[in-house]
Amino acid sequence: MIQKKICILGAAGVGKTSLTAQFVYSKFSEKYLSTMGVKIDRKQVEVGNTSVNLMIWDIHGEEKYKKITTSYLRGASGIITVIDGTRPDTVPTALEILERVEQDLGIIPNVFLINKADLTDAWCIPNDTIEELAQHHQSTPVYKTSAKTGEHVEESFLKLAEMLIQS
Amino acid sequence: MNTNHMPSIIYQHMAKHHIQQFAPAWIKLEYDTATIKEVGGDWQHYFHKQPEIGSELHASCEILFGMLPITESFELPQVQLIQNQYTDISGIRHQNTDWVLFSDVTAHTLQMQQYQQASNELVLLKGQLKRTLNRYVGEEVLDRISKGDLQFDVAGERKLISTLFVDIRGFTPFNERHDAQVVMQTLNDYMDCMLPPILNEAGMIDKIMGDGAMAVFGVLSSDKEAVYNAFTAAKHILSSVKKLNQVRHSHDLEQLGVGIGIATGEAVLGILGSHDRRCFTAIGSHVNLASRLESTARVGEILVDAKSHQLLGEALIPTQLELKGIGKVTAYSCLHDILVYQYDI
Structure with missing residues (x-):
């Protein structure tokens, strides 16, 4: 079995903790609780014939006056960058974070999750933006996820695990 | 300030009130490795059993995977090792010796969390109101309302x-x-x-x-x-x-x-x-x-x-x-x- 550290990043309130809770514990809570610092969870997944123990670092949300501590990223093999599908301003925040990560760690496997897909009426990320994200570094997987319903959550984490094995 | 000049009774008083509340525990490592050389302080606060001398620190503290050996000093603030318990973890490289220091910052973090929560909720609410208004009056009216330009x-x-x-x-x-x-x-x-x-x-x-x-x-x-x-x-x-x-x-x-x-x-x-x-x-x-x-x-x-x-x-x-x-x-x-x-x- 191999062990890999991944970091889940994005603006505050995009659903990073909810996505992690859905993936690891298959649970969802409507209540918003702001993450302080970092919370670490583990989940073993199977990629082909390989068992991968994912250590998921759920890092506090990026805010105007509270940038992410880059020491959290040390040793990370992959990134999940989360965007809120109902808040277009979380797209530039995600890209800024990713740029800083890449300055520190170089280009490492990344998956974009555009979360809150269940809120169809409030959804405001145009398809053009999704296509631009998919072209990041020529090709980056983009998933519309819902931490609430579980839509594409498992699939997106497994995709990153697969990319970690291949990298 | 040079604490060496501090009267011992004052130093002890300060230590009792300001250091002990952090329940510090430290682990000395073999230089440039993850091998435990010495364990000190309030280790029971962070580990179920005492980390074994000669073993790899990863084995007792899995979250340090990828962080060791310490190539340069680092700070990991507010790590939730246990639900609702927050620990600052510092990696210190000093004079060919590597140390990992654990400090309990739960009280301070929980207090900060209340401010953080209120602030984040306000930001989310502001964004939600802006989007709702935007749908009814359009972006230009919204901008003018927020700048106080649109008054009748x-x-x-x-x-x-x-x-x-x-x-x-x-x-x-x-x-x-x-x-x-x-x-x-x-x-x-x-x-x-x-x-x-x-x-x-x-x-x-x-x-x-x-x-x-x-x-x-x-x-x-x-x-x-x-x-x-x-x-x-x-x-x-x-x-x-x-x-x-x-x-x-x-x-x-x-x-x-x-x-x-x-x-x-x-x-x-x-x-x-x-x-x-x-x-x-x-x-x-x-x-x-x-x-x-x-x-x-x-x-x-x-x-x-x-x-x-x-x-x-x-x-x-x-x-x-x-x-x-x-x-x-x-x-x-x-x-x-x-x-x-x-x-x-």
Whole structure:
């Protein structure tokens, strides 16, 4: 079995903790609780014939006056960058974070999750933006996820695990 | 300050109150490795059993995977090792010795979390309100409201404006034939065709009245004449509705049409209502005229009054109308080729 550290990043309130809770514990809570610092969870997944123990670092949300501590990223093999599908301003925040990560760690496997897909009426990320994200570094997987319903959550984490094995 | 000069009783007092509350525990590592050389301090606070000398620190503290050996000093603030217990973890490289220090910062973090939570909730709420307002009044009005630029005198301000009324034709019988949920969804689909063109042409949606809407042009700044904006919005509404009807036609869904009336004139813009409940409104004789023109317009037709026609300078078809409460007027018609729903209605 191999062990890999991944970091889940994005603006505050995009659903990073909810996505992690859905993936690891298959649970969802409507209540918003702001993450302080970092919370670490583990989940073993199977990629082909390989068992991968994912250590998921759920890092506090990026805010105007509270940038992410880059020491959290040390040793990370992959990134999940989360965007809120109902808040277009979380797209530039995600890209800024990713740029800083890449300055520190170089280009490492990344998956974009555009979360809150269940809120169809409030959804405001145009398809053009999704296509631009998919072209990041020529090709980056983009998933519309819902931490609430579980839509594409498992699939997106497994995709990153697969990319970690291949990298 | 050099603590060596501090009287021991003072140092001990400070240590007791300020260091002990952090329950510090430290682990000395073999230089440039993850191998434990020494364990000290309040290790029980962080580990179920004492980390074994000679073992790898990863084995006792899995989260340090990827962080060791310490190549340079690092800080990992507020790590949740256990639910609701926060620990600052520091990696210290000093004089060819590596240390890992654990400090309990739960009390401080929980206090900070309350501020953080309140701040984040406010930011989310502000964004939510902004998006909701944006959907009703458009981005430009929203920006002007937030900057305090958009203010109306309660007594009213006189301005030359163009008023547009748009209404869905045949909606009442449609409503009677279908389930309320279907009606609501259909209404929203048609509103999606009607409202964005108004907002895109610097129009303000004054009222949404069941299956219709009233909008005013000329209140918000624009490079173009108000009437031109209103007429452009009207044409875009018709082409949007046509596209929607093509989709509905392909899904065997009933199609609906719209009629539009535009009139231009001086109006008093102001705030109407009581202290607790106020709304913006435009009052003027041409407003009523626009409403009557819309009632008379056929499916796919834009009817404009003489003043609008004169300002527009477009070649429209004149038509004599007898309007309820107004009398005989000459209006100008622009009937769009909206064949999909003309065939089906």
